[in-house]
Amino acid sequence: xxxxxxxxxxxxxxxxxxxxxxxxxxxxxxxxxxxxxxxxxxxxxxxxxxxxxxxxxxxxxxxxxxxxxxxxxxxxxxxxxxxxxxxxxxxxxxxxxxxxxxxxxxxxxxxxxxxxxxxxxxxxxxxxxxxxxxxxxxxxxxxxxxxxxxxxxxxxxxxxxxxxxxxxxxxxxxxxxxxxxxxxxxxxxxxxxxxxxxxxxxxxxxxxxxxxxxxxxxxxxxxxxxxxxxxxxxxxxxxxxxxxxxxxxxxxxxxxxxxxxxxxxxxxxxxxxxxxxxxxxxxxxx
Numbered sequence: 001x002x003x004x005x006x007x008x009x010x011x012x013x014x015x016x017x018x019x020x021x022x023x024x025x026x027x028x029x030x031x032x033x034x035x036x037x038x039x040x041x042x043x044x045x046x047x048x049x050x051x052x053x054x055x056x057x058x059x060x061x062x063x064x065x066x067x068x069x070x071x072x073x074x075x076x077x078x079x080x081x082x083x084x085x086x087x088x089x090x091x092x093x094x095x096x097x098x099x100x101x102x103x104x105x106x107x108x109x110x111x112x113x114x115x116x117x118x119x120x121x122x123x124x125x126x127x128x129x130x131x132x133x134x135x136x137x138x139x140x141x142x143x144x145x146x147x148x149x150x151x152x153x154x155x156x157x158x159x160x161x162x163x164x165x166x167x168x169x170x171x172x173x174x175x176x177x178x179x180x181x182x183x184x185x186x187x188x189x190x191x192x193x194x195x196x197x198x199x200x201x202x203x204x205x206x207x208x209x210x211x212x213x214x215x216x217x218x219x220x221x222x223x224x225x226x227x228x229x230x231x232x233x234x235x236x237x238x239x240x241x242x243x244x245x246x247x248x249x250x251x252x253x254x255x256x257x258x259x260x261x262x263x264x265x266x267x268x269x270x271x272x273x274x275x276x277x278x279x280x281x282x283x284x285x286x
Contacts, residue, residue: 009095013040015088016047023050029278030248035240041100041147044092048107049140051089052114065118073111080104100146109139122200123189126222129172130165132187137168148241159233163245166226167252173219174255177206177267188215206267213264220256227253243285250281 020028020043031042055068075085084090096102113135123129141160149156172179172187179185186200193199196211203212227249234246254273262269273281 009091012088012092012095013043016040016043016092019043019050020046026251026273026278027248030244030251033244033247037099038147038241040092041096042144044089044096045140045143045147047089048093049110049143052110056114056118062118066115069111069114069118072114073108076104076107076111096147100150102146103142106139106142109135109142113137113139120185122186125189125191126219129169129187129189129219133165133168133172134161137171138162138164140164148245149237151238152236154233154236156233156236159230159236162226163230163249166223166230166249169219169223169226170252170255173216173223174259174266174271176203176216180204181267188219192218208264208267216259216264216266220259223256224253246285247282250285251278254278254281 017040020031024046027046032039034042052069052072055072056065059065059068075090078084079090079093084094113132116132116135123132138161141162141164142157145156145160176186176188179187180200180203186203188203192215196215198209198211198215202209230249231246234242234249237245251273254277255271258271258273258277259266262271265271
């Protein structure tokens, strides 16, 4: 019986690993370097976040999207009460909660972020944008923290949030054109556009203008400020987790330079960090 249980959980974690392999090569590149038990925990957490994203993306109307988030929230409540749904992702996550001092609240924060996406409105200010980033990505930092900093006495809560926000700002800056063209969303704050007398209509022309570059750079500099702020705290993560945390942060930070190298073209080019560049970053911090 015990053998069957071990085999099942092994398959459950493999299910989660396949999801991260498919959807986030940079994240997988960094965290597959963790010891196996920790890597599996990260994959299970990622699978939850991916499920939240996919449920929203597959629904066709706002009503259906909100219903999908509500359904996942009910599943999370069942999980919290010790009655998880019989599904590989939930079984794997239950195992993670048994092995680490996990907090359920960040998982609810993530679903709040999903609802903010469904009922999207363009952020008015940078602080409004960062609030959104906290719910969709700072929450992920908080989910991962008990796994990556299980042995520290230092409170790394703000570090995890700041790193998540920096990464989400980076995502936004990489995907400006794609988000607008594919789903009609502009995450650049209204206040930043107004400073440059730059309109959403101009954004739709897909032209890299001086105005656009100045707006883009202000957000990029904020992301870089957060990356720099958290750097001294890497040493407080578990010894076996420091390199993957720093590697993931630096690969994400590298996306900003990838956009710059492409002359800020977020409209017609897919900006990414190449495998060769990932390897260079890895060697630099190893």
